[in-house]
Amino acid sequence: MRHCLQYGDEEICYQVNRVDSRKQKISIHVYPDGTVQVDAPTDADLVGIFDAVRVRARWISKRLEEIRKRNLHVLPREYVSGESYFYLGRRYLLKVNENPGEVGRAKLTGRYLQVFAPTAEQALIKRFVKVWYRARAKELFARRLSELAEQIVWLREMPPVKLLTMRIQWGSCSPSGVVVLNPNLVKAPRECVDYVILHEVCHLKEHNHSHKFYRLLTELMPDWERHKLRLDGLAEALLND
Numbered sequence: 001m002r003h004c005l006q007y008g009d010e011e012i013c014y015q016v017n018r019v020d021s022r023k024q025k026i027s028i029h030v031y032p033d034g035t036v037q038v039d040a041p042t043d044a045d046l047v048g049i050f051d052a053v054r055v056r057a058r059w060i061s062k063r064l065e066e067i068r069k070r071n072l073h074v075l076p077r078e079y080v081s082g083e084s085y086f087y088l089g090r091r092y093l094l095k096v097n098e099n100p101g102e103v104g105r106a107k108l109t110g111r112y113l114q115v116f117a118p119t120a121e122q123a124l125i126k127r128f129v130k131v132w133y134r135a136r137a138k139e140l141f142a143r144r145l146s147e148l149a150e151q152i153v154w155l156r157e158m159p160p161v162k163l164l165t166m167r168i169q170w171g172s173c174s175p176s177g178v179v180v181l182n183p184n185l186v187k188a189p190r191e192c193v194d195y196v197i198l199h200e201v202c203h204l205k206e207h208n209h210s211h212k213f214y215r216l217l218t219e220l221m222p223d224w225e226r227h228k229l230r231l232d233g234l235a236e237a238l239l240n241d
């Protein structure tokens with residue numbers, strides 16, 4: 001039987017495997033395919049089992065995250081229906097719609113990233129997906145920057161923003177004051193996007209990672225460290241397109 005429990009914003013589902021022994025204690029296994037199995041003695045009630053899972057939810061969640069990451073690392077990203085794509089921290093499934101009359105476009109509908117293309121050739125689909133991400137990134141970064149700028153009293157004028165796909169960096173700030181952002185950042189949760197924008201904007205005033213820089217950043221985003229850690233954990237999956 002399958003049961004689920006809510007942990008933060010994720011749902012952990014597990015199956016209960018009854019073990020016919022009174023000595024058996026409740027034990028939890030996370031298998032490489034992402035299955036969570038709870039071995040429990042026949043007389044253990046479901047509430048007790050649920051509690052045991054809840055107590056170890058953090059550990060289970062970490063194991064599942066490792067599995068997801070490993071899978072993303074091992075499998076080269078494919079541009080075929082069913083592949084996962086991230087947008088603002090959420091996972092969407094790619095759906096390729098082949099139609100000879102199409103010029104090529106992508107859009108989000110429900111839990112799908114739909115691509116309409118004249119052929120399903122992967123290189124072509126990849127191009128439309130990239131164009132879509134770039135357009136979303138451009139729009140979102142400009143909007144967030146202007147919204148965030150309202151709370152930055154020392155910012156005299158809006159810095160120019162440039163998009164640049166980088167292998168290992170989310171953003172940078174040039175000595176001339178251009179904020180450079182990685183379009184792949186649009187795949188990360190909104191708070192992580194804000195964190196990177198604020199980090200780079202703070203470099204307009206402090207061109208280093210000094211105490212003054214971090215004080216400035218902390219004033220604007222007191223919990224920036226949390227978002228940075230989250231982003232670090234996602235780097236491998238999101239920077240690798």
Ligand SMILES: [Zn+2]
Pocket residue numbers: 199203208209
């Ligand atoms: Zn920096």
